[in-house]
Amino acid sequence: MKAVHFGAGNIGRGFIGELLHNSGFAITFVEVNDELVKQLNAEKSYDVYLINEGYAKKTIDQVTALSPITQEVEVIQEIVEADMITTSVWADNLPKIAPTLAKGLKARLAAGKGKVNVLACENAMFNTDILKKAMADCPVDINMSELESIGCYPNTAVDRMVFDSVRDGKKAVDIGTDFELVIEQNKLLEPGSEPIKGGEYTDNLQKFLERKLYIINCGHAWAGYLGHLYGYDIIQDVFHNEELVKEVRKTMQESAGLLVKKYGFKAQELEDYIDFAIGRFKTPGITDTINRVSRSPIRKLALADRLTGPCVQCEEFGCDNTNLLKGIAAALLFVDNAEDPQCVELKSYVESHGVAxxxxxxxxxxxxxKMFHVILSRYNELAAIKNIHRK
Known part of the structure; x- marks a missing residue:
């Protein structure tokens, strides 16, 4: 079986690529990094290292790579022949890959090929819906009806600890053993099938999406934004500060309280999930930057995303949202990374229009x-803390 995967970064190779390999797929990565494309084509394989197993090496073989910039014709042909199409390019980049994927699906339709599963494995709510809309809206001449006739588009929820590494002079990936890939089974080409081994298949993706986004991603983002204010540059340093860890836990518990009321999760099940998340953030030997964890603050402040989403719903369900409000205020102060376009945009907007x-x-x-006034008050309090620690 053949899989085409857009994005050969850490998630692409260390998470989705590994699962595709375990499921019996030969993989063609579509990747813009020329150095990585050359390495994958030279080796026809790559290595991942299992963090929780003493960094034991696992080799992923039967792989090739193509550049969508210089080899788009070849990419299109691979899409025509694919048995599975997946992505992990970062949610904000889905519109960038949409034209090439749309051309490939258009060519597949013209070639009389059957439908294919297309899964966007991105850290965003209803990620494949975003990709499908991006294809329908892109300049390629393909409409929604044609997209539906040639593809099936299950949304996913994804989570795994992955880190870039270099071993023996080659790019590799360090990965955590535990992961979560939840797939909408009712939208698959064969709804009762399990095409990717190790995935969890459900007819109610929403509750899994919110569990992951509102607990793990929320806690991680909260730690990054507060850590930034206290002068930290590495996220693991936040998790060495036990007072901040207690606050991260409390934030995640606020989201958990919402999910218990909204979906009927058992409280202990979510408390165990929180323990797992915090334990993972504390994994020895792992280093990740605050700038990476906290990037794209505008997207993460959106009404359906990891901070504002649970905060507003906590208010509606009568749950505590004290720390979630504090996290929103902290995110509004994450404006110092000049290499992050959303930081730059947020900073400019606040300077021009004011924080309110x-x-x-x-x-x-x-x-x-009431939430608005609490956020504004917390913003001013946290701005003073930032002035002290980030001079």
């Missing part, structure tokens, strides 16, 4: 609400 308008614009929380 920024709260309304980027979170959707209205000025007449």
């Amino acid at each position: 308008k920024a709260i309304e614009t980027f979170t959707g929380i209205q000025p007449e609400s």
